[in-house]
Amino acid sequence: MKTLRQPTLDTFGLGNVLDIFKNGKLPVNADSLVDTIFGDSSNRGAIVISGANGIVGAGKTMQLGSRLQKYNIPIIALDFPGAPDGIGMQYQGLKGSFGQKQADEIMANVIRFNYDGKKLPSQLKDFNPRFLLEAIPEILDIKKNHYKVFRETFPGIAIRSVTSGFPSSELGVGIAHPAFPHQINKMWETVEDTPSDITKLLWAVGLIPVPVSDHWSFVLDVLFCGLMSAGLRYRQASNMPYWKIDKLIRKLLGPNPFRAHDAIGAKGANFLTWSCLYHLSETYGNLFKPTFDLEYRKESGQNWYPLNHFRPVVNWTLSDDELDEMNKWILGPMIQMTSLMLHENRGHLSHINAICEICAQFRSGILATIRQLGTEKSIKLVEEYHKLDPQSASSCWYPEVFEKINDPEWQQLYVNAEHDGSVGLITINRESYNKDVDIELNCAINWLKSENIERVILSGDFHFSTQLVGADTSDFYPALEDADKGYDISLNWSTTARRLHDEFKVSVGFLNGKRCLGGMLELMMHCHYLIATNDCQVGMPEVTLPVIPGMEGCHWSFRKAKKEDWSKISDLLFTGQAVKASGAVGWLIDFAGTEEDAIKMAWKTASGDNHGLTKR
């Protein structure tokens, strides 16, 4: 077995993706993991979520409650008697997502206990707690004492902290650090010695565990709080109001950190960001030192955006020089912080990059951004930033980490390839198709061809891409100004897609997850066969944007279908409505089945076994 770079599943012990196809099944399944962790159905233990009425606690009570519902695991929600009803506030959202009946059932499984912070409620024993997810305030002593109380009462209990920043070594428990918005964000940064069943269970119920190293603040908060810190420092240098900095950062990178703090709740979020930066600065120096305005806003909990009646009156239009300086203030520290994380090997590079995009609203992950800038320009930006903010020059700057920028780990952030000598697999771990994916996909194809692989499966990565939603519309913006740019995108991406058809003896597009839409479906339909799970939604929503499918979806789909089915394809194109894969067999999809059947069929088809499908 050979891989272009390490598959991300491997980072928590689930091996290669190609093995999933070869073995005809997923590496672990939720049923048996639940039995192992919580005991079998006759003797199911419970999860305790402490701080369950808090921002994280309530969100995770809902997320785990809904995903574990069918296993009858009691969810004990523990909090102080006077805590505001955070769980109750989640009910409307739950109803919106699942309907009243299922929402009621999920809530019925949540058992609420009050607790004084010292002595656990005696009835807790009756529920046999096996796993504690701690989501209480970010204060080290309180957390440690909490674990002590639990361990004394339930010696074998597994514990994970949701802490934003304390390393596992300080806390003495493993970490499962989630990302806002907690009821829906699937990502969890995990810290543990060896990949645990709990982490694998998170994966098996459709969440996204991402192992990171045991350093202060992990990856997400270094990036998120770091970006906030960069904005705050720029503000000190320029006087620019926070709201305007926020808009410019959004334009530059994607996130709006100030708005995010207000949205999460400035009071809590300001404190958490301060705490993260403060602890980072204790370890790593002035690069992370909190600014004075964060110091006082952590106390006051004041919002960063002006109040509604104070919506800004004076705009800040920047000259090119001013914009250039702002870029240094923002990108400089971000690149420097990234150098620190790479120096410390904080995680698989695709993890670090994906955390930016999935949890921190980056249009393009920080590593993809640095790759785009190039080593020389990136280093220069940091050096120029140091001239503006000399206090940061003295701490943690590791330009040498960018020397490896040409390695596959750097170059294949979004697309990986594996093969076993005869069948190759290309996995895409980004939900939407963009220029980076396009380039990396070409590299993956080149690599497989250089390894003389003629049979290939194209699939999501069974990790980050829990669905494939189509083209990344931010890549279209240049085309709004210049039609030729639009033409170029369409031509380049279609050329890549055609390689799947023209350059392999057999290519199989594999569609699992919730949906495969737009550009991603167009890409997939260039494969000789399309194999899907029954419930995967397939569709071409372009017309609703409105754009025209530009990766040959408007003709390639017809070319492969019988004339009498063309009206169905027209329906997809003209209404933008998706259909279930099981309903598109014969005219768009070649086979739809359960996940296991689909996996098996994909392997049979790719490996040339007797699959019984006729090539359309």
Next chain:
Amino acid sequence: MTSTREMFSRARIPYGTWGSSFFPAWQTSALAEVNIGQFAGEAMNRILSLRKVPTTSLDYLILGSTIPWHWKFWTAPMIASCVDHRIPGFHLEQACATGLQAVIVAASEVHSNANDVVGVLTFDRTSDSPVGVFPERRAHERTMALADVWDNLGFDPATGNAMLSCAGFAARKHKTDRREVDELTMYRYEQYFNAKDSGLLDNVLVPLEVLNVQGKPLGMIDSDKGVRKLTYDMLQVMPELDDCVTGGTQTHASDGMATLLVTTKEKAQELSSRPEIDISFVGKTEMRTYPSLMQESPAMAVQKLLKKTGLTMDDMTVVKNHNPFAVNDVIFSKLLNYDWHKINNTGCPLVWGHPQGPTLTRVIIEALEEAVALGGGYVLIFGCAAGDVGIAAILKVTDGAK
């Protein structure tokens, strides 16, 4: 009376840390749509940013405005929040003397060692003045609504006379000649347009974009909108509203803001882009003349100030005033025996309008820029204000590099 040439010796105005918005005529720009206090605060922040002065260097804020604005009870602390730096401060007003008085008071703050860096921020919106109802026991029209600007200009409660009538009274007393008044006005317009073309005002006036509630552009404030090139013929045919007062020879209402800093000498050197330039305070005084002769009061204030400082008009490098009526300048010339051509080289409120609070602040800033361009010297600033008051001050600009 002993003469002295130093006042507030600790206080300085750091060169180049100032700025003013343009003053669009009332009801002509986006400024008619906004809370002018908030606008002024945010504009001050932007101006300081362009001048590379961190707002965090400010200790204190003195506001000057004459027309009530929304939430004015919260005074300087509220506007400081719009500047985005939470400092204390207060608000003062003295009709059209506000823009100078605020600077003088800021200097006293610094000199008394109360604060080292004091922001002066003056502003007014004459457009759509708030409407006030003042219930009073003895008022014969108990609930009469007052729209602030026009009612005030039209009626001095102490004399019962309008500003405009005062101009007529003063013109008659000093026997000013309509032709000279028109010629002076023409010349003032030429001065303004020449200064604009020369680029000198680029260091003073900052274009600002105003946003609507959705955050979309509402309008650019990038000209003294309403100022048009006048010809002598046009002026000549304008009907007199009172002696020597026509639509052309009096100012117009406008909206705007202006800001500068008053600091210690050390701070001035730290904050200014040209630390070699020293701007200090020499003297200041005020005079109140007989009822309804406001237009002569500035000249009398200047006479008094010259006596106090032992300086003469010939010592002045720059002379600039707030002249809502052209007769002000003609009377000044007569009383001080000073050629009016030498006054207001870079424009004046007669031309660019009269937003009240910030008017004299912009006059000061323009005068200081002019003095620096001329290599330094004494700068005389003066003007009239409601209540037949004249105010005058002298500043001194020294260029250490010369």
